[in-house]
Amino acid sequence: MRQIDGYTAPYLGETSGTAGALDGTTGTVTPAGLVALPQLKGPLPFDTGTYGYGATVTAGAPFTPWITDAAGQVVAGVYQHPSSDAQAGVSELEIGFNYGPPTSSGCCSRPGS
Numbered sequence: 001m002r003q004i005d006g007y008t009a010p011y012l013g014e015t016s017g018t019a020g021a022l023d024g025t026t027g028t029v030t031p032a033g034l035v036a037l038p039q040l041k042g043p044l045p046f047d048t049g050t051y052g053y054g055a056t057v058t059a060g061a062p063f064t065p066w067i068t069d070a071a072g073q074v075v076a077g078v079y080q081h082p083s084s085d086a087q088a089g090v091s092e093l094e095i096g097f098n099y100g101p102p103t104s105s106g107c108c109s110r111p112g113s
Contacts, residue, residue: 004093010055012079012092013063017054018071022046022097025070033066036078052097066093 010016027044034040044067046052054073057063067076075096081087 002090002092004095008094008096009053010074010094010096012094013058013061015056015058017056017073019053020051022050022052022069022075023048027067027069027075029067030065032064033076036066046097050097050099055096 009019023046025046027046029037029040029042029044046069052069052075054069054071054075057065057074057077062080062082063074063077064080065074065077067074069075077094079092079094081090081092083089
């Protein structure tokens with residue numbers, strides 16, 4: 001992973017969906033997310049105060065969802081910049097929810113957690 005964009009609205013390879021509180025809901029780690037982040041073995045709880053931007057993947061976009069919200073919208077995933085892009089070959093992790101040490105979603109989504 002060469003670039004990480006934390007707490008962003010959908011943009012590369014995604015179409016905006018619903019934005020709002022994720023308080024008390026549970027995210028799902030996709031099969032691709034489990035391969036990339038094997039330490040995330042189950043559901044990802046979103047604590048009170050968690051806000052996120054759900055999205056759908058644009059058809060044909062080089063975007064792989066890693067985490068979806070309770071509605072099935074993507075809240076984290078990887079965009080692979082195509083060869084025609086100025087950042088060709090760069091994998092860019094997009095995280096569409098706020099996170100930090102005091103939240104379980106923050107603790108669980110950081111490497112080594």
